[in-house]
Amino acid sequence: xxxxxxxxxxxxxxxxxxxxxxxxxxxxxxxxxxxxxxxxxxxxxxxxxxxxxxxxxxxxxxxxxxxxxxxxxxxxxxxxxxxxxxx
Numbered sequence: 001x002x003x004x005x006x007x008x009x010x011x012x013x014x015x016x017x018x019x020x021x022x023x024x025x026x027x028x029x030x031x032x033x034x035x036x037x038x039x040x041x042x043x044x045x046x047x048x049x050x051x052x053x054x055x056x057x058x059x060x061x062x063x064x065x066x067x068x069x070x071x072x073x074x075x076x077x078x079x080x081x082x083x084x085x086x087x
Contacts, residue, residue, distance in 0.1 A: 003022055003023055003026045003030070004023075004030070005023060005027060005030055005031075006020075006023060029058060029060060029061070032057075032058060032061055033061055033064065036051075036053060036057075036061065036065070036084070039051045039053065039084075040070075040084065040087065043087075044087060049085060049086075049087055050083055050084065050085035050086075050087075051083070051084050051085075052081065052082070052083055052084075053081070053082045053083075053084055054078075054080065054081050055080055056080045057072065057082050065084060069086055069087075070084050070085065070086045070087065071083075071084070071085050071086045072084055073085070
């Protein structure tokens with residue numbers, strides 16, 4: 001993931017269509033990773049060593065998480081529920 005979302009201080013700046021398209025194409029993956037990171041970091045700040053994510057996880061994000069040492073375990077009982085642990 002090499003693209004970043006448009007920062008709030010640039011929201012009123014007109015950007016080239018090609019740049020905006022690239023951001024839009026990758027926004028869902030960026031937001032998914034940011035959401036999981038927030039959940040993990042919030043859990044760590046409260047002394048927890050795992051989180052439950054109740055949405056699907058993209059293959060790309062799963063690879064990123066596992067590459068950083070997390071274990072991503074899909075629930076056998078509930079669809080689109082994952083336990084992320086290892087921190």
